[in-house]
Amino acid sequence: xxxxxxxxxxxxxxxxxxxxxxxxxxxxxxxxxxxxxxxxxxxxxxxxxxxxxxxxxxxxxxxxxxxxxxxxxxxxxxxxxxxxxxxxxxxxxxxxxxxxxxxxxxxxxxxxxxxxxxxxxxxxxxxxxxxxxxxxxxxxxxxxxxxxxxxxxxxxxxxxxx
Amino acid sequence: xxxxxxxxxxxxxxxxxxxxxxxxxxxxxxxxxxxxxxxxxxxxxxxxxxxxxxxxxxxxxxxxxxxxxxxxxxxxxxxxxxxxxxxxxxxxxxxxxxxxxxxxxxxxxxxxxxxxxxxxxxxxxxxxxxxxxxxxxxxxxxxxxxxxxxxxxxxxxxxxxxxxxxxxxxxxxxxxxxxxxxxxxxxxxxxxxxxxxxxxxxxxxxxxxxxxxxxxxxxxxxxxxxxxxxxxxxxxxxxxxxxxxxxxxxxxxxxxxxxxxxxxx
Numbered sequence: 001x002x003x004x005x006x007x008x009x010x011x012x013x014x015x016x017x018x019x020x021x022x023x024x025x026x027x028x029x030x031x032x033x034x035x036x037x038x039x040x041x042x043x044x045x046x047x048x049x050x051x052x053x054x055x056x057x058x059x060x061x062x063x064x065x066x067x068x069x070x071x072x073x074x075x076x077x078x079x080x081x082x083x084x085x086x087x088x089x090x091x092x093x094x095x096x097x098x099x100x101x102x103x104x105x106x107x108x109x110x111x112x113x114x115x116x117x118x119x120x121x122x123x124x125x126x127x128x129x130x131x132x133x134x135x136x137x138x139x140x141x142x143x144x145x146x147x148x149x150x151x152x153x154x155x156x157x158x159x160x161x162x
Numbered sequence: 163x164x165x166x167x168x169x170x171x172x173x174x175x176x177x178x179x180x181x182x183x184x185x186x187x188x189x190x191x192x193x194x195x196x197x198x199x200x201x202x203x204x205x206x207x208x209x210x211x212x213x214x215x216x217x218x219x220x221x222x223x224x225x226x227x228x229x230x231x232x233x234x235x236x237x238x239x240x241x242x243x244x245x246x247x248x249x250x251x252x253x254x255x256x257x258x259x260x261x262x263x264x265x266x267x268x269x270x271x272x273x274x275x276x277x278x279x280x281x282x283x284x285x286x287x288x289x290x291x292x293x294x295x296x297x298x299x300x301x302x303x304x305x306x307x308x309x310x311x312x313x314x315x316x317x318x319x320x321x322x323x324x325x326x327x328x329x330x331x332x333x334x335x336x337x338x339x340x341x342x343x344x345x346x347x348x349x350x351x352x353x354x355x356x357x358x359x360x361x362x363x364x365x366x367x368x369x370x371x372x373x374x375x376x377x378x379x380x381x382x383x384x385x386x387x388x389x390x391x392x393x394x395x396x397x398x399x400x401x402x403x404x405x406x407x408x409x410x411x412x413x414x415x416x417x418x419x420x421x422x423x424x425x426x427x
Contacts, residue, residue, distance in 0.1 A: 049304055050206025079210065080300035082307055115318045115384070137315055138196035142203065146192065162307060 003035045010068055011042070014060045017053050018141050019159075021099040024057055028087025031078050039072040040065050045083045047162070048142035085162050100125050102147065102158040122158050124149035134158075164218040164226055165257065165354035166363065167298065168247070169400060171211030172258035174305075175248060176408070177279055178204030179415055180266050189269055196315060200276070203308040210301045212244035219247075230255050234420060249419035253408045257352075260399040261344040263408040270323055270333035274341055277316035281377050282348050283309045285370045294362045317381050324385025334387055346395025348374070355400075 011030055012023045024030055024044070032043035042061055046054050058075045065073045085104035093103035102125045121130050129151040137160070139146040145160040181201035188194025219226055220241045235242070235250040262279060266272050287309060290302035323330040349371040351359070359366040379389055398404070418425055 046206070046304075048203060048206060049210055049308060050202035050204070052202070078300075079304045080296075082304045115314060115321055115381070136192035136196055137311060138192075138199040140195070142199055146195075 004033050007033050007035065007040055007042075007065065007070070010064055011061065013064050014057065017056045017060075019096070019099070019101065021095045022092050024061070026089050026092030026095060028085075028089065028092070029057075029083060032076075036072075036074070038070070039074065040070045041074045041076065043076045043078050045078050047083050051142055053141075083162070085159065088159075096159055097125050100156060101144070102156060104159045104161045120161070122147055124152060124154065125156055126154045127152040132156075163295065163358075163363070164215055164222075165229060166358045167211050167215040167218060168229070169257040169352070169354065170298075170301075171208045171215055171247070172256045173262055173279075173283075174204045174211060175208035176256070176258045176411065177262040177275075178202075178208060179411060180262065180264075181272070181276070183266050184272065197272070200312050200315070203305075203312070207301065207305045207308070208248070209244055210304070212247045214297050214301070215247055216241070216243050234423075245419070249416045253404050253412055254402040256404065256408060256412075257354075257400050257402065258408075259344070259347050260396055260405055261341065261347065263399070263405060263411060264341070264344065265407055267337065267340070268333060270330070270337040271340065273316055273319040273323065274334065274337040276312065277320050277381070278341065278345055278348075278378070280309055280312040280316055281374055282370065284313050285373055286364070286367075290364050293364055298363065320381050320387070321385040324382070324387040331386065334385070338387065338390060342390045343394065343396045347397040347399060350395070350397055352400035 008025065008030075011033070012025050014024045016022045016024065016027055019027075027047070029044050029047060030042065031045050032041075034041040042065075044054070044058065044061070054077070061075060062073045088104065096103040102122050105120060105122065120134075122132050122134075123130050124132050124147075127149060129149055131150040132147050133150060135146040135148055135155065137145050139157050139160075143159060143162065144157040146155065147158045148155045178201045181197050181204065184194060185198045185201070186194065188197055230236075230251055232250060232252040232255060235246060235255075238246050238250065259279075261275060264271075264275065267275075284306070287302040287306040291299050291306060293299045293302065320334070324334045325331070349367050351366050351368060355364075355367055358364055375389070382389055
């Protein structure tokens with residue numbers, strides 16, 4: 001196994017502190033991994049400009065890699081190309097669903113700039129009904145919207161398309 | 163370049179700070195969370211711009227003494243960082259538009275201001291993502307995705323309140339009348355914007371006046387609101403001549419770092 005794939009494997013141990021079932025690899029925020037002489041250089045991209053988890057994630061990456069002998073660990077932040085939910089892995093989407101968060105739809109169904117547009121068909125992660133409604137486009141974290149299921153009545157988070 | 167980047171950062175930070183004043187005071191839980199999310203996006207965007215501004219400053223320190231001369235800032239030893247730019251400058255060294263520093267007012271004022279600013283940022287960042295400066299382009303590309311959400315959210319509220327009850331309609335009219343004199347400044351270029359336009363970094367902001375008016379008119383029509391007749395516009399924010407409101411905002415925002423320099427928690 002090449003050292004870079006070893007680093008990728010180690011990065012799977014680093015979880016998103018706000019959605020702890022997802023690793024940073026599942027989330028698709030690792031843009032590049034480079035082995036340097038004795039250390040590693042990791043490029044990460046934020047999901048949202050103000051995501052408060054980014055500092056914690058960078059620190060955890062340092063700790064995990066340093067714990068396995070990689071020194072120094074350099075973390076670079078890249079903004080372009082901007083992160084999109086399309087970079088989330090299929091495994092990541094399944095983990096989200098099992099955790100009770102509706103994963104981003106594979107394709108953004110509604111992307112016109114119109115106000116009060118037709119809402120996306122979002123599936124309830126609990127009873128799998130599509131009979132759901134959006135309560136707010138902004139949820140408990142920057143990356144999620146708040147929905148409620150009209151059938152089982154459970155409120156739930158939707159990892160919104162971005 | 164430094165001047166322009168600082169201006170973009172200041173707009174995002176000051177508006178973000180004003181919106182954060184709603185956190186814990188929103189009209190209902192969902193909207194409290196929404197406006198706090200928007201504040202977070204803006205402060206994140208401000209950080210990206212400030213980090214770049216700090217690098218530009220550190221690379222050529224002596225060039226910017228005409229822009230920043232506050233003693234607290236000049237006392238920083240070695241390289242300055244994003245926090246020094248946010249916390250150690252005095253009001254006259256901020257380059258934000260006057261519109262963003264006005265008090266948050268009632269929900270109608272906050273919504274109307276957000277809508278005006280988000281529409282402007284949407285036009286600006288759409289172009290800036292193709293700027294000759296790759297760093298500004300990357301920040302704009304990232305920010306634009308968030309601003310699109312802000313436009314839709316604030317636009318829906320403009321319509322909901324304008325086309326709502328007699329009371330909400332009246333409050334929207336009052337908010338528009340109060341904010342309109344500060345809108346013109348968005349489209350009156352400052353020297354640093356003219357220089358940026360001349361070197362191909364972004365368009366002269368005058369260019370955005372018509373598209374902005376068109377988008378505003380479209381939402382106002384749905385909301386049953388009128389665009390005020392063109393009148394006299396207040397300006398000066400981009401030159402560092404601010405309203406009294408900015409001083410109070412900075413006093414609150416900067417207090418801790420000024421009293422306990424370098425404090426962390």
